[in-house]
Amino acid sequence: MKSKSEHTKQFILDSVSPIFNKKGYAATSLSDLTNATKLTKGAIYGNFENKEDLAIKAFRHNVKRVLQPLTEKLNIHSGAINKLFALTNYYREYYDFVNDYGGCPILNIASDTNNLNEKLFESVKQVAKKLEESLEELIQVGISENEIKKGVNAKMISKNIYSMIEGSIFMAFMHKDKVYISEMMNHIDEVIKKELLK
């Protein structure tokens, strides 16, 4: 049975994560947090060390929420190429999926905390690197299973694809126009077909 404080911790994270995601670390104040939760500072500081600790856990919470449907989608499909197309399809729905939430946590929090909060920034970097590496591995698997061309530079391609994804998310949320994402996904699909597929 979940203890009371476990419940409250979860409730605080649920309430607070979108705020940190939208406004960023510095611009989110303790009163933003007490307003959103209708709890007092006492309750919040009883459950989290300080603002930084809460922000880091909120970021992890955001990442989990956002990436869970992706891993589910990837698990449905088998084969590297199918998984790659599943990836672009996931991002085709990404805008609406994270819109209420305030956008992509990696993009938001990385730009926000760079030069500001080293600890939080490191968390973001780590997650981003991991994602890039998963992509690279997926391509490597595709190569060793003869789905993807032998000569392909998996490191380079995964760097480019991930950059393209984040870039299109950035543009989409700046101009509030998801077409940036869908057109980029079309392009990535073409890259998969022309540069990866045997």
Add this chain to the structure above:
Amino acid sequence: MKSKSEHTKQFILDSVSPIFNKKGYAATSLSDLTNATKLTKGAIYGNFENKEDLAIKAFRHNVKRVLQPLTEKLNIHSGAINKLFALTNYYREYYDFVNDYGGCPILNIASDTNNLNEKLFESVKQVAKKLEESLEELIQVGISENEIKKGVNAKMISKNIYSMIEGSIFMAFMHKDKVYISEMMNHIDEVIKKELLK
């Protein structure tokens, strides 16, 4: 002859722009600004309406500084294709060029002020749209001057190229590794050769 206050305004902008670019609007405090300039609040508020006004002018200052060498480079070359290659070459040097400055002002300030400062955010959006449109125009010119394939969707390509550029800048500054940019520029060069060039 430039008046004293014109000099001071310029001096303040020079000192303050990199700070706004690095830390963002909310995280930059008045004391950051007085520290950087060694001026008092009186002097700053005598030359700028308020923090927001200063931040907007600092952003424009950043953009000017960053884009001037680009327009110069583009003016040297003639023909759409040459200009496009000049563009990717410009971004190949971009990381070192803006590194001390704290990165790309459009990327930084757009993520920073989204959901926070409407006025400043609008300024950024405007500049970004203008850049995207210039790119689109450049491609259109290439088409009408028979340099670029007839069927090319200039709107789409310019959206994608600009997203790729910003995405690679984002990744490069997150991981402090300019290879993200150079590999993306290689990719864009390939796109130019394979999808645009007649």
Add this chain to the structure above:
DNA sequence: TTAAAAATATACCAATTGGTATATTTTTGT
């Protein structure tokens, strides 16, 4: 049911925030 423990609220703290009214200094044109 009850006492101990855990969780939450209250009331406070010093420091900092953006901003301003006024005093002082510096620049300007004559």
Add this chain to the structure above:
DNA sequence: ACAAAAATATACCAATTGGTATATTTTTAA
């Protein structure tokens, strides 16, 4: 050189910031 004007500094403001010590309430296990 001088008076007017412009620029800058000083000294202040109320509001808010993140954070904490303590009081109160709620939960938990016996």
